[in-house]
Structure formats: C-alpha cells, structure tokens
Amino acid sequence: MLVIEAKLKGTQEQYRKLDEAIRTGQFIRNTCLRYWEDNNGVTRNDLQKLCSVLTKNKETPWTRKLNSQARQAHADRAWVSIQRFYENCRLGKPGKKGYPKYKKFSRSVEYKNSGWKLSSDRRQITFTDGFEAGTMDLWSSRDLVWYCEKQISRVRVIRHADGYYAQFLVDWDRREEHEFQGKMIGIDLGLKEFYTDSEGNTVENPRYLRKSERRLKMLQRRVSKKLIKEKKQSHRYHKARQALAKQHLKVSRQRGDKARKDALALVNSNDLIVYEDLKIRNMVKNHHLAKSISDASWYQFIQWLKYFSKVHGVIVIAVPPHNTTVDCSCCGAKVKKTLSTRTHRCDRCGTVLDRDYNAAKNILAKGFKLLAQYLNSTVGHTESDLKKVKAQGETDLWLNNGDALALSRLNELRTKISWESPAIPRRG
Ligand SMILES: [Zn+2]
Numbered sequence: 353m354l355v356i357e358a359k360l361k362g363t364q365e366q367y368r369k370l371d372e373a374i375r376t377g378q379f380i381r382n383t384c385l386r387y388w389e390d391n392n393g394v395t396r397n398d399l400q401k402l403c404s405v406l407t408k409n410k411e412t413p414w415t416r417k418l419n420s421q422a423r424q425a426h427a428d429r430a431w432v433s434i435q436r437f438y439e440n441c442r443l444g445k446p447g448k449k450g451y452p453k454y455k456k457f458s459r460s461v462e463y464k465n466s467g468w469k470l471s472s473d474r475r476q477i478t479f480t481d482g483f484e485a486g487t488m489d490l491w492s493s494r495d496l497v498w499y500c501e502k503q504i505s506r507v508r509v510i511r512h513a514d515g516y517y518a519q520f521l522v523d524w525d526r527r528e529e530h531e532f533q534g535k536m537i538g539i540d541l542g543l544k545e546f547y548t549d550s551e552g553n554t555v556e557n558p559r560y561l562r563k564s565e566r567r568l569k570m571l572q573r574r575v576s577k578k579l580i581k582e583k584k585q586s587h588r589y590h591k592a593r594q595a596l597a598k599q600h601l602k603v604s605r606q607r608g609d610k611a612r613k614d615a616l617a618l619v620n621s622n623d624l625i626v627y628e629d630l631k632i633r634n635m636v637k638n639h640h641l642a643k644s645i646s647d648a649s650w651y652q653f654i655q656w657l658k659y660f661s662k663v664h665g666v667i668v669i670a671v672p673p674h675n676t677t678v679d680c681s682c683c684g685a686k687v688k689k690t691l692s693t694r695t696h697r698c699d700r701c702g703t704v705l706d707r708d709y710n711a712a713k714n715i716l717a718k719g720f721k722l723l724a725q726y727l728n729s730t731v732g733h734t735e736s737d738l739k740k741v742k743a744q745g746e747t748d749l750w751l752n753n754g755d756a757l758a759l760s761r762l763n764e765l766r767t768k769i770s771w772e773s774p775a776i777p778r779r780g
Contacts, residue, residue: 354524356499358492360477360509360516362485369485370461370509370516376418376483377426378458380406384430385452394434399427417482419467425506426462460510468507470496477507477518496520513597530664536624538716540676540708541650544694546614548708550716555614564603571596607649615656619664625657626719628711629670671718681705681713 360370380403387402388394403423407416415423433452440449467481474496479485490496499522506521538550545554575596578589618625630650661668678686683701696703696710705713 354522354526356492356494356496356520356522358490358496358518358520360488360518361491362488362516366485366488367516369483370479371511373418373422373479373481373483373485373509374458374461374511376415377422377429377461378455379412380415380418380423380426381430381458382454384427385434385454388430388434388452396428396431399431400424403427418461419463419481421464421466422462422481425464429462459512460508463507463509464505470501473497490518499524513594513601526663528664530620530623530666532623535622536626536716536720537618537622538626538712538714538719539618540628540712540715541630541653542708545708546653548706548712550709550712552706552709554708564599568596568599568603571599608652611649611652612656615653616660618657619660619666622666624667624669624719624723625661626669626671626716627654627657628673628676628715630673667723669719669722671715671722676711676714676718677707679714681710681717 362370383406384399384402387399391398403415403420403426406412407423409415418426430452433450437450437452463481467479469478469480470476471478471487474490476487476489478487499520503523504520505523508519508521510517510519539547540549541547542557544557546557548554571592574592575589578586578592580586580589657668660666675686677689680687680696680698680701680703682703683698685698685700687696687698689696689707694707696705696707698704703710
C-alpha cells in the first residue's frame, strides 16, 4: 500500500460541496452507531442495508447525493469502531474500552472505486456523485501517472487547516533492496536525546513543539481575546482561529517528517533493530512527562520503524521494558537510579557509561535472547511467533555479537519473514 496526497485546488463553492459530502458521511456513520445502540445483534450487513434505507427515507433524501460505495464506506467506519470496542472488551484491556463515540467534527469523507474520476494526465479529479463538486486540480509532489486507476482502491478527501486534500490509496507492494551486513543495534528512546543506540550514538530530540510553543501561545491569546461569549463570532475571531490551527498543523507535519526520516535512516543501516516496548499511552497520562513525550513523537517513529522494516526486510524486535536502565550492561549487577541520574556507575565491575547508552546495550542483549530462543525453538515460523516467545522465560543461548553462525542464521530468518503488505502510518 502507498498513499499519495494531493492538494485540491478549487473554488469556494466546490469546497462548500466537499464539506457537505463530509457532513453526509458523518451523518451516515452516526446513524449506523445509533442503530447499533438501539438494536440487538446488529451485523455489518445490517448497517450496509441501513444505508439504502436512509436514501429512501423522506426525511433524509440528501443522503442519496453521496456515492453509494462511499455511503457503505462510512457504514464500515461505524462497524470498525464497534468491532474495536468488542475486541478491547474481549481482550480485557484495562481502563476505557473505547466505546464508539458520535462524531461531531469529521474532517474527511471516503470514496472507494466510484464517485470520482481522474483526468487522462492525472492532474485533475472530478467528483461525479450527487454533490456535484466537479473538477479540481491536483497539486502534489508525487505523480499519480505511474499508477493505473484500478490500483487506487480508495480516495479520502480531508479538510486541513490550510485547505482540502485528496489521499489516494494505491495497491502497490513496496520492497526495497537491502544489503545484509550483519549490523545489529539496540535503541533506547529518551527525553534528553530522541534515542541513544547500543554503540553510543545519539539522535537529537526535535523539540519543534517547544520551539513553536511561544508562537502557539501568542496565537491562542489572540483567539481568546476575540472570543465573544454567547454571540455569533466575528470574522476576526475566525481568522485568528485559523492561524492557530495552521500553526498546529505545521508542528504536527514537522514531527511526522522527522519521525519518518529517523526511522528510515535506522532501517537503512541495520539488519536487526531492538527497541523497548514502552507503553506510550500510559506514559502520556503522566503529566510531567506528557508534553515531552508527545513532542518527541515516539509513537509515530515506532510505526514508521515497523513499516520500513517490512519494506526493507529488516528484523525489528520489541522487548519488554523491565530493568533496562537498572542492569549493568557489562556484568548484570543492579544499579539503582533516579530519573535525574544521568550516568551509570557500577560498583561491581567498575563500568561507567551514559545512562541511556547502558540501557541501549541492555535492550540489544534482550533482543538477542529473544531471537536466540526463536532460532533454537522454531523453523519457518512467522512473526507472530516472535511475540509468543516474548511472553516466555529467557534463556542464555545466544552467541556473541558478530558471531558468524549467528549472522548467517539471522540472514536466513530475514528471508523467511512473511511479506505481508505493511500498513502505512497515518500523518500527524
Ligand atoms: Zn557492572
């Protein structure tokens, strides 16, 4: 899968029609949700049927304007969130189970294979459903010309703070040549540095949000000043609100780009990458750390890491985050530290290392153990088995870093990993 995003250039009237389509999609999704709440044993099929009922209903004739496949796509959106909720309950996830919510401010509408048409030079798109948004120019740095229309399985129209965009989902399996060099690395995601690897290298932490914070605050003040309570808001208020939204958008794009580039660079120069499976969601709840963590965009980084590792055929292992900062990477002794202790000093073996460097080494060692278990216990198993191995106890069977036999087996494993098409991380 591949996503190509293009800005839509049209008139205000055309944008207004796209807004109408977005609202209709939202209405269909919410109606499906209501139907599920009000009835027992609702299936996906019931929701699909509900779409055609809606178009025949005298009170909602405008739902007919939205392309039929698009209507179904929005019924599916409701279905997906219902399924996710059931799945969370089934797995017994702690905390909120993600009970489906009604959408108030949807920003996108989804088309499948119909309701739109590309011009022969692929520079224009025409929306052909009942909203009659018509033909609009596509502005994109990437060319749609290389893909045939049949490969495009979905078009999503999104309203951002700086305009309207079309995202084309292209069925295309991306695979890159990756020269195997036997390089293995562990990384410790941190707040001081974005990450520190097991060779002591660091990648700086982009504090885009911090840098832009003053500007954000200033823009936020402007919005608050112009807010009139219990009255229709002024033109000046909406201008200010838009400027604020644009600044937020800019920051989130910067974050996303940096996460993608860092992940690609790491995958390009390694054959095995081990990282700590942090419960980022739980950590963001901790307010002292929250801002820095979301700022550091670890989540996006990990998503891209998984994506690129599949594209390049590189192995990525997540290890449980226990004791990685406490253990001495040299002798295994436990060295207690507070959050502010920046240096690891081991009394038993005399090792002195940067705190994060020590942790990265431990993380890599943990990854080795998991991989050893996997190699010793199984032949030709898939990635999901690696996850099962994670849950089991540890063995000490591995092999020194750089061991020739280990490397050849690692390469073998690399070719065995199933080539499912990776999902592309969503933007900001
Ligand atoms: Zn030690």
